[in-house]
Amino acid sequence: MFSHDDIWNGIDRLASAHDLSTSGLAKKAGLDPTTFNKSKRQTPEGKPRWPSTESLSKILSVTGATLTELTELIESNGKKPSKNVDKTPFSITSFSFKDIVKKPGFDPSHAKHSPVDISLEHVFDFEDFSQAMVLCVLLDTDEFEPTFKKNSKLVCRLKENFVNSGRVLAKTSDGRILIGEISSVSKETLELKCLTGKNPSRRIEAGDISWIADIIWTSQP
Amino acid sequence: MFSHDDIWNGIDRLASAHDLSTSGLAKKAGLDPTTFNKSKRQTPEGKPRWPSTESLSKILSVTGATLTELTELIESNGKKPSKNVDKTPFSITSFSFKDIVKKPGFDPSHAKHSPVDISLEHVFDFEDFSQAMVLCVLLDTDEFEPTFKKNSKLVCRLKENFVNSGRVLAKTSDGRILIGEISSVSKETLELKCLTGKNPSRRIEAGDISWIADIIWTSQP
DNA sequence: AAAATAATAGGATTTTTTTCCTATTTGATA
DNA sequence: TATCAAATAGGAAAAAAATCCTATTATTTT
Structure with a gap:
């Protein structure tokens, strides 16, 4: 090459x-x-x-x-000189799960950027992350055990479309934060399966989703 | 040079x-x-x-x-695999799960280093990984679903002691590769809980463990 | 077990790179 | 401007790498 x-x-x-x-x-x-x-x-x-x-x-x-x-x-x-300086590992914004659940209007695209707590510690996809909007959620709850253990970090990448892609983090327009696995998608609705199996699947109108993000990496606490 | x-x-x-x-x-x-x-x-x-x-x-x-x-x-x-991370934080040795299961003598410390397949795709923690021995396993099996989905990547960090630490990847001296969650440890034995709940827990002698690694990050495929 | 395929070794030949040589050009300096 | 040293061009010779060839050894496949 x-x-x-x-x-x-x-x-x-x-x-x-x-x-x-x-x-x-x-x-x-x-x-x-x-x-x-x-x-x-x-x-x-x-x-x-x-x-x-x-x-x-x-x-x-x-x-x-x-x-x-x-x-x-x-x-x-x-290539232009500036093109070679891409080497520095960069930082990613981190939020606590309970915090974002508490704030009905939370939107990672407009959230204040406070990367300090995770920048030195973790791992992420470089090529995608420089383009895409990525956030990290510290899961300070045990409600998603055993799939996601308490104090895991979820690295999530926002996406525009609701393709059937696995585990996601999403917010509905009424302010709820959801974590689940997409089990089926149609034009107007999306079915989100509970990760623990304790609760029934939810059917959500596409229009009710403020934003949705794939959970692309999970840390073990 | x-x-x-x-x-x-x-x-x-x-x-x-x-x-x-x-x-x-x-x-x-x-x-x-x-x-x-x-x-x-x-x-x-x-x-x-x-x-x-x-x-x-x-x-x-x-x-x-x-x-x-x-x-x-x-x-x-x-050089040992982990040692290269200081120059190139984006590379890590990757193995397929089925491959390492097939090789009874597999030892990541002595494995051939071939980071190419993952080097451009991921970024790993710089400070920890440059010191510790870290490997990535592509989980080309569905036997650990739903906890670990097929084609997930498990980033694992080798450790010396058997502290109660959660999900681990280990190899026993008779050549088996195990993935499970440590449920209890005593001086001479370690109890490994099945992740899916389908199989009973295993009790393993500490002396029978060739190596053990914490699963520190998991990707969604 | 036999056959086919791939990998490797080693030698002879061809091709390519490096060296050696001289001539010319460029740039700095007295 | 004249002089000197470094840089460069280009050709011939030497050295080295790649190719071509055959033979042997491993590894798969049948």
Whole structure:
């Protein structure tokens, strides 16, 4: 998943990042200074020529750079600088279950962002989470045992449509918070099965749902 | 900053992570199947031989892996799985449940590290996971429903002691893989409750446990 | 157990990369 | 401007990697 241009660009930028010309880098690595010449990057007939991994290994030893660093240069070829800074793990907003049950108007999209209590501790899907709206609920009740034990954390991803997808967290327009498993969906209604089996299934009008979120990760307390 | 051994090990593990032999990978990439032979990794006189970047580029295109993924394999050569998390918080070793049940000697501490299948998909806790030994099990069975649905991912953290801690994944010395909830512990024995309630609890001698891991996160498939 | 398939080793050949060499260009400096 | 050092181009030779080939060994499949 890297091109001929990517790798030569990576070598050029590795040199320049260490205040060297490309030929200076080659020389310093004990290679022939012409090894990385532009004229050695394709044959006289125009066929691409590729450096060997031994050369890469040598220029890394001599610059002290890691393969990861060179890889970043290679993979960011042609991309804007800001694109490579995505590495920092990020935070996620956490709420207590009892708290959100108490507030009839609770909406995670507009909730105050208070990520501190979970940001360092957990695990989440990176690609999806950067796009999607994700929240974490600390389940401070035992009413969903044994499926979800008290003090579990539920990582939930909001969704727009009511596809049959498994366990969800939802809020109805009259302010109730529901946790259950979708057992069937039709155009206007959705049937939510009780997780514990203690209560009967609920049938809910689609229009009565303020928001709904898949429970995508569950922690054990 | 990578050695001759590192890069060849990385190629071997990239192949294995994609369920290919090393020669199978070469063939699939349109290279000669003997390109990566052990016998082509040094000259008859014992001098090391290195693959070319063109070969690397080809095996990455054909596996769909990124250079970053290959770099993780190269740089983690000789390291224990959990140790790589400090550089790349988004990778973790993943195993299929059925696979580990089949292998009586399975031990995550010595397992081949092949994070590729999950590396881009998930993010794990950085601080804990870099210290502890963590593995991910894809639960390709429905026998633990409804608690753990089929195709859930269980993120498990190995532990040394048998404290009463909830749901665990364990292996006994006779090679069985168990999933259950610890209901009581004494000095020499441990009682493991069946998650579904379908089977009776098991009493296990502490000495019969090869390893045990807390199930700390569960995904919904 | 036999047959078929895949993996591997090792040698000879081909192709490619690196080195070695010289000539030219560029950039800094006295 | 003249001078010097570094960078670069391009060709020929050397070294190294990939391919092609055959033979042997494992692993599946029948």
